[in-house]
Amino acid sequence: MPEGPSVRKFHHLTSPFVGQQVVKTGGSSKKLNPASFQSLWFQDTQVSPSSSGGHASHRLVLHFSSGRFLAFYNCQMSWSSSPVVQPTSDILSEKFHRGQALEALGQEQPVCYTLLDQRCFSGLGNIIKNEALYRAGIHPLSLGSLLSPRQLEVLVDHVVEFSTDWLQGKFQGRQNHTQIYQKEQCPAGHQVRKEAFGPPGGFQRLTWWCPQCQPRLPPDEPEQAQLS
Numbered sequence: 054m055p056e057g058p059s060v061r062k063f064h065h066l067t068s069p070f071v072g073q074q075v076v077k078t079g080g081s082s083k084k085l086n087p088a089s090f091q092s093l094w095f096q097d098t099q100v101s102p103s104s105s106g107g108h109a110s111h112r113l114v115l116h117f118s119s120g121r122f123l124a125f126y127n128c129q130m131s132w133s134s135s136p137v138v139q140p141t142s143d144i145l146s147e148k149f150h151r152g153q154a155l156e157a158l159g160q161e162q163p164v165c166y167t168l169l170d171q172r173c174f175s176g177l178g179n180i181i182k183n184e185a186l187y188r189a190g191i192h193p194l195s196l197g198s199l200l201s202p203r204q205l206e207v208l209v210d211h212v213v214e215f216s217t218d219w220l221q222g223k224f225q226g227r228q229n230h231t232q233i234y235q236k237e238q239c240p241a242g243h244q245v246r247k248e249a250f251g252p253p254g255g256f257q258r259l260t261w262w263c264p265q266c267q268p269r270l271p272p273d274e275p276e277q278a279q280l281s
């Protein structure tokens with residue numbers, strides 16, 4: 054699943070074509086006939102990172118009346134109804150609703166589950182989850198209901214800050230710098246732990262955390278209880 058900054062960059066690159074007409078098409082795709090785009094108007098471009106998908110190697114080229122063209126490579130292409138992502142839950146939208154995000158995180162469930170719930174945090178993927186939790190000093194399995202309002206605020210701050218910084222880095226050709234994701238040691242030199250966590254019956258995602266920098270809440274619960 055692409056994370057927010059990746060698809061947001063795509064959105065930024067395609068936006069200038071909105072309002073233009075397709076005058077010529079090219080490429081090949083098994084699912085879509087490129088010629089079917091001929092003479093259509095490019096009306097909108099939307100970020101919908103929640104759409105999961107397999108790998109595809111289609112190619113589609115759209116030439117516009119302006120003389121410029123868009124070429125899509127290795128894209129998953131399909132016809133779909135309107136995306137359902139609300140801008141209020143899009144972590145990179147100026148309409149992102151902080152209060153709504155805080156309320157979702159405060160639920161009585163591990164915060165690492167809530168962060169990956171695309172209905173609450175559209176665009177938030179596994180890298181952002183791991184990095185924001187580490188930076189906020191919060192154990193991934195901490196129940197949101199046991200965290201203080203201040204801790205939840207700090208977590209949302211790190212989600213937005215890391216995502217925004219990652220997006221800016223993409224435009225500047227800079228690698229995003231991770232501190233915990235796929236690391237063996239945290240920046241303080243502690244041994245990092247790695248487990249797959251996810252809701253019962255749901256998708257289990259690899260999670261990296263530092264037991265020392267990210268103490269568990271509640272501290273006495275055995276960790277096995279949360280493993281699938």
Ligand SMILES: [Zn+2]
Nearest residue numbers: 239243263266
């Ligand atoms: Zn540490």
